[in-house]
Amino acid sequence: MLKNYREILSIPGAWQFSAAGLIARFPMSIVGIAQILMITALYDSYTLAGQVSAASIISYAIFAPLLAKLVDRYGQAKIMTPALIICVTALGLLISSAFLKAAPLYLYLFTSIAGASSGSLGALVRSRWTMVVKTPAQMHTAYAMESTIDEFVYVVGPVLATLLTTSIHPAAGLVLAITFTLTGGAWLLSQKATEPPANVKQISGPQTQIILHPLILSLGLVYLCAGTVFGSIDVAVVAFTDELGNKTMAGVLLGIFAAGSMVAGLLYGSRTWRFPLWKLFVLGVTALAIGTTLITFSNTNFSMALTMFITGFTISPTMINVNTMVQRTVSANQLTEGLTWMSTFMSIGISLGAALTGRIIDHTNSAGGFTVAIVAAWVMATITLAAIPILRKASQATDVMGTH
Numbered sequence: 001m002l003k004n005y006r007e008i009l010s011i012p013g014a015w016q017f018s019a020a021g022l023i024a025r026f027p028m029s030i031v032g033i034a035q036i037l038m039i040t041a042l043y044d045s046y047t048l049a050g051q052v053s054a055a056s057i058i059s060y061a062i063f064a065p066l067l068a069k070l071v072d073r074y075g076q077a078k079i080m081t082p083a084l085i086i087c088v089t090a091l092g093l094l095i096s097s098a099f100l101k102a103a104p105l106y107l108y109l110f111t112s113i114a115g116a117s118s119g120s121l122g123a124l125v126r127s128r129w130t131m132v133v134k135t136p137a138q139m140h141t142a143y144a145m146e147s148t149i150d151e152f153v154y155v156v157g158p159v160l161a162t163l164l165t166t167s168i169h170p171a172a173g174l175v176l177a178i179t180f181t182l183t184g185g186a187w188l189l190s191q192k193a194t195e196p197p198a199n200v201k202q203i204s205g206p207q208t209q210i211i212l213h214p215l216i217l218s219l220g221l222v223y224l225c226a227g228t229v230f231g232s233i234d235v236a237v238v239a240f241t242d243e244l245g246n247k248t249m250a251g252v253l254l255g256i257f258a259a260g261s262m263v264a265g266l267l268y269g270s271r272t273w274r275f276p277l278w279k280l281f282v283l284g285v286t287a288l289a290i291g292t293t294l295i296t297f298s299n300t301n302f303s304m305a306l307t308m309f310i311t312g313f314t315i316s317p318t319m320i321n322v323n324t325m326v327q328r329t330v331s332a333n334q335l336t337e338g339l340t341w342m343s344t345f346m347s348i349g350i351s352l353g354a355a356l357t358g359r360i361i362d363h364t365n366s367a368g369g370f371t372v373a374i375v376a377a378w379v380m381a382t383i384t385l386a387a388i389p390i391l392r393k394a395s396q397a398t399d400v401m402g403t404h
Helices: 003-009 014-043 046-074 076-099 104-118 121-132 136-167 172-189 200-204 214-243 249-269 277-295 301-312 315-329 332-363 366-386 388-396
Strands: none
Touching: 003 014, 003 136, 014 046, 014 076, 014 104, 014 121, 014 136, 014 172, 014 214, 014 249, 014 332, 046 076, 046 104, 046 214, 046 332, 076 104, 076 121, 076 172, 121 136, 121 172, 121 315, 121 332, 136 172, 136 249, 136 315, 214 249, 214 277, 214 301, 214 315, 214 332, 214 366, 214 388, 249 301, 249 315, 277 301, 277 315, 277 366, 277 388, 301 315, 315 332, 315 388, 332 366, 366 388
């Protein structure tokens, strides 16, 4: 099983940029829950916590594709170095504002700036893989490994954030996110040998509107709903553990959810599948919808952990298939933007799920929050089934919009 992973990591420069990307991506699993825990501790409001988290994610969703387009044109280091400096500065100001009990307007402002400047670091790493791998099989393994790294981040990150925030200091989780952003981001952006070349000449030529491509739009809508599921679960799990009198378990449960996905990603990426890509994707989305429904029947930490781990098995393979279809669809000089659109749709969904669930929980309980996840999951499955003709065509293509 590990042979394929050893092969791609032996490529010069590969393990270095992948490891740096791992560190730099930790904040994506920390900032959301750290903000929710800090704000509920200081302001005693799930509604405000959900809205602040939503503001960050909406801002990310608006600006991440713009940053990605600039990265494709001018290069990763030139664009993302100043962006990440702005990001960590804004997070620091968010912490200060919260402890001064500033008006919510300041919280919205600084979290929005942080979200707008964070960019999609996972897309940067995946773009680097296209520069070093030589075969489609290697690309499959590389994308599988990166999806597994994403899930590892989501296993460890929420646990660290929750333990630090609830046991040491309400701002400790966000301080950790700042540390990871600075160290991982600096290491990744300093690696020039594997950085994709800039495409400055794109500016004067006609640009393909990636978002208007039927596949990108279809996958984006699926990701929007999936993000709503994940955002809803993030907030509902915090409320669920609070109702059981052990809020610290929130990070553990979310980590277990991601652990299921991480294990599935490792297994999925260790072999080349002969089933059509679109069928695997449809199966994964349907299984995720069923699993989300089962989560809502859990009433103890143990049963919640069990169902979340099983449901997590559906996530990473589905994400791998999405990244593969995008990589086959967009041209090489627009790949960062194409991959970023996926995380953008996901982020919009997460913000919607977090904001709506926070408001519902304030008026009901965690069960009401989980209902949001169920509805979003089955809407996601419905969209996927409707898009089967588009998915089938894309999964068979080697390049629809350009030449790699």
